[in-house]
Amino acid sequence: MTEWVPVLVVFVPFLAGVVQFMAGRRVIAWWPVLASVATVAVSLWLTFAVAAGGGIEHFMGGWQPPLGIALRADGLATVMILLTAVVGGLVSVYALEAHGTGDPRASHFWALWLMLWGSLNALFLSADLFNIYVTLELVTLAAIPLVLLAGPEKTVTAALRYLQFALFGSLLYLAGVALTYGLAGSLDLALVGPALTDGGITGAVAATCMVVGLLVKAAVFPFHVWLPAAHGGAPAAVSAILSALVVKAAVYLLLRLWTGPLAGLADGLVAQLMGALGAAAILYGSIQAFRQERLKLVVAYSTVAQLGYMLLFFPMAVAQAWEGAVYHGLSHGVAKAALFLAAGNVLVYLGHDRVRDLKGLDRSLSVSLLAFGIAGVSIMGLPPSGGFIAKWLLLRASLETGQWWWAVVLISGGLLAAAYIFRVLRYAFLQAPDRPPATTGPIPPPIMALPATLLALLAIALGFTAAPLLALLGGLPEGTG
Template sequence: MLPVLAAPAWMLAVVFVPLAAALLCFLLPRRAVILGLVAAVLTAAVTFALTLEVAAAGTAHTLLGGWAAPLGILWRADGLSAALLAMTALVGVTVSLYAAAYFRDDAHARVFFWPLWLLLWTALNALYLSADLFNLYVTLELLGFAAVSLTALGGGAAALTGAIRYLLVSVLGSLSYLLGVALLYHSCGSVDIGLVAACIPDAPRPASQVAAAAMMAGLILKTALFPFHFWLPPAHGSAPAPVSAVLSALVVKASFYLLLRLWLDVLGGGGRWAAELLGLLGVAAVLWGSVLALRQERLKLLIAYSTVAQIGYLFLALPLAVAGGAAAWTGALYLALAHGLAKAAMFLSAGNLLRFGGHDRIAELDSAVHRLPLTLTAFALAGVSIMGLPPSGGFIGKWLLLKAAFAQGRFGLVVVILLGGVLAAAYVFKVVGHAFTPAARERRLRTVPPGMEWSALLLAAAAIVLGLTLPLISPLLQVGAAPAAMATAFAAWSAA
């Protein structure tokens, strides 16, 4: 009755390896570092195995406990999931290496960092694999709680305030999403993505439209799209460097992934006016986030506002994608992957500069380039991807969007895409320029462990190399993509 499907063992391992390790780290705090590192490498290994399996054999499924769809919980790994899982694994294993060095002298933070970080990784992986709207809600909450606790890790007043604001926003977003799930369950009698997608075109219209709006609103809040970005900079700016990297690179992507999943697989990829609205907010986010990034005096806040701007690009792609199809979707996903790698590299570099100088005031970064050449290289390379210069991953993403915008005659969007790149160049060079100025006076400076410098550089290099791997990644993203027939069904549904 239950078909034996490809790669279910890898899918289970991707979630249960970090989960088991998180619990072990919690029970054996003295061994937390070594356990955490082993778990990180293992998790990354099984994730890459799953990604290769999906790339080779197509979409993988597994039924938890052997219960089938209307009642049971289905896990599904298609190309979109696999790409985000692989990005998470790459960032995750590198951040783990970085954190081992970063928390070496801080026993308190070390004890709490590892279980929380591994739980966060578990929640991310479970979220990317779930094909069940309610299971997605649970993973979304797990992710939020782990992220909030990590934000509060520093323990200071700023970290606590940032964490509380983050928690309130996160729970509010999840509740809005859950309200949508409740209404969809009412219409369709199931929370399985496939069954709901099949029932949506015939579902009672106002209920399912309100459900879609509630879910989207909640996810937009959690993704920090302008004007709901207010909570992001304080949370990301006040957390320890490895945590900021994880929050900006991975956690924000999870709610964007879910939004995309709903849009493509549940609602069928149409919805012209909703896409235009979100695109407009994306445009505002690109401009507003970039300008505010440029005006920051502290490096971590600059990077956090840059995240607000880069999230704008992901939404700016929606109107292009709904009108023009596959290339713009690929562009948006490429930008999400490239931003994940580059932004993690930037936050890790910022952590090095903070460790080195004891502060992250941009105007006083003088002489950093002589003392931390690897860190500055990492920052600049990550900046190349954020700006969207060739041959980086960010360039490919923006190029695909630009092509789509030209093809559709959306010259306003072309201008915004280019202007966002110019503003990004301005804020990246603001940092790099200050780092090149000669030191005004000698200060007492701390050394930075080489592991912290190399891990930042590794991620930045990955963001550049991503641009050269389009022929490998583009087919992966197409694995299991929603059929076009569904899109037309939705178009008819939303137009009526």
Template sequence: MTASALALIVFLPLLAACATVAFPGRWVGLIVRTGLLPLPLLMLVPTAAVLDQNVVHLALAGHASPLGIEWRLDSLSLLMLWLNVGITVLISLHAGFTFRPDSDRGRRFWPLWLILFASMNALVLSADLFNLYVTLELVTLAAIGLIAVESKPAALRAGMRYLLLALMASLLYLLGVGLIYGQAGTLDLYLIAEQIEPGWLPVTALTLMIVGLLIKSAVFPLHAWLPAAHGNAPGPVSAILSAMVVKVSIYMIWRLWFWGAAGWDLTTAANLMGLLGAAAIVYGSLAALVQDRLKMIVAYSTVAQLGYLMLLFPLASALAFQAASYHLLSHGLAKAAMFLAAANILNSVGTDRLQRLAGVDQRLPLDVFALALGGVSILGLPPSGGFVAKWLFLEAAWQQQAWGWLILVAGGGLLAAAYLFRVLGVICLHPRKRLDKRPRRENPDLASVAALILAVGAIAAGFFSAPVLDLVSAGLPPGMTP
């Protein structure tokens, strides 16, 4: 039962992707719906299984590793799966209008979109280093295809730059995998910790893999490709890139660090990772403050917010793990909402240059509201999901008397407030500068509603944190106790 549900969660969107290519006629809309809409219902089966048994193992088609493919589902994978399913389905509501399935644009967009969705689901289920490599490669290629789907020069250039870096990053990761296999004789992520002792070769391998993944997750100072790629991609694509695609490679670093290298003494390296996160928070926020395009501001905000996910390494406690997991969830919802709202504004006004957006709140109240709600969660005002995450981070830092990280988390919120209030100030505080021209294009209501649902979700995450946090603490990495 669980096995078939999990298989469907990966293969249904994948089959739908193939079907949209094979039958590019008027059935595309129906095929896409079949590939996406049953997923939230199917998710209930593995959810029940994880709540029941904590960890679910599954050998696909009965072939065990090393040559078969094994999946493993625990609390963290389940959280990522739910996040991916929820966010993708909601963004698809929006994409249904920007990329109508019966149009030429739509026929190019939906196969890639479904492949991206399926490969992220497969990635969080994968239990061995090599399958993680294959699925991450699928995620990257599909994501870059989506960035370039409209063939705009700026997006093509950004996609190309991203692709070159991503290919190099995957090679570094693959080299690390090879070295680990040579040492451990297994590729199972959850067995290598027992098989190898820290030495210079395993440490080199781990470093190579993590550097590769840091490039893919655009962690400072390897972030240079992200703002152009996320800022120039079509709206729904920017949303999924910032909400999920950069997160899955951070998820892989967590897995390598806390499961693969469990029991190693990584204090120095952990502090270094934390410092990278700190630099990302400060640099990303300051860069967001000086951008003059709305989507670039939101993209630099992603660079900054990814920094918080790096604070898990130096803090490394159960509380910090809950905080980072919750930040992953609330940032995903909030950032998807903000990118969709920005896309609606861009579509209606024809530009997203900040000085041309004065008064846009009167024409697009729902979108500006969604943007503001998303912003509230990003800067961590109560009662949003972002607040819960930041509060847990503060508590974790307080517990360990790590005052530096404490100040960083608190100060990061202030920096986020600076760039977000600059946006809202320009948009809302110009009583005389009304937009007098007619909108360039009308947005369908559902496009704004999709953004609003995600934004409300980011706020609501502040009220319903208890079950999610319980789930997360049921699947803590080895060696962490609540």
């Protein structure tokens, strides 16, 4: 039975999404609940199975690589699936209200989101270079229509931009895959490594195409231009999914390829360059976040910055950097989802999200604002929180490898994050209201406020649960560094 779990983790949500699309509004009240619960359940099953018995492999169609495609649930894939289950589950609770019976497009939301959930799990489990291309496209083509749900008239320009960059990025990746197949005669992640290492300049160009394509998809500075408008304009539940999970999927692939098939090619200079991109993203994204006038754009630019931390793994490439980068992915995912949901509640209540006009929300939106503040602690990297653990690990890695300049980046990134989070909180809490806010919407019900709070509390809880999660992740894959 255990060897079936990876298949179920992909196809339970995926099939549920297809059924939702087919049945439409008839099943809107109960089908999404059932599907989300089932998906979380199989994801937890996978987590416990991997934690107890180690990695699981499943050969699709019974054909072993290099002929067929394998699904591999190793530590890294499993923690990402767990993150998706936690964030996805809580966002689903939020969406039950936000995209429930009252929303005419609810059926589309649930069909797309459930298929996206399955696609993300498929991407994390995939052990085949070409299959990864297909799952990348699945994730993108599910994400873009979700952005449109905010009302096509508002977000169509952002969605179009997102599509162009995503499409070009994945074709660039595919070009690299084509060269790799020419060199190695295989697509399996575990088999192509030696041929790429011995491939000379062809191997290097193939690796470059794949890495740059993924950097575009991951919205890493300077390819971030499509992200803020798309993430800032989407409905809150969608923004949370996009920022916490979808862009992270591309960074995940960078980590996976770099420590797997590309391990033999990793060059010190290239690794430093990747780190420099990460540092630039941290500084640029944080400064932009501080300058934004709209709350959701603050959070969106914060994503640009936070993704940068994960890139700091590449120049350091030691066990602590590996753990730190992945742990940062987890804690940022949880905290960022909380921030977006909280910001969404502000938007529901006020009808706008202009940072300067947030005054006097502390009474009516206390729970959501509290969630924003708590999640902010993790984003800033203050103890006790998941963000702190991640930055601490990265900091120790930078000292261990003697690359002190990354420590400087880490500390300034934390200070800048504090600046943009406190700027929002200052407007929301500290300024006495000169007049009551001209509200246009209802106070979001608890079912919309609680998921944000829970996610924020989880971001704090991650500060105490590092040991089991890092044990599940396992050490740095061999042959890296």
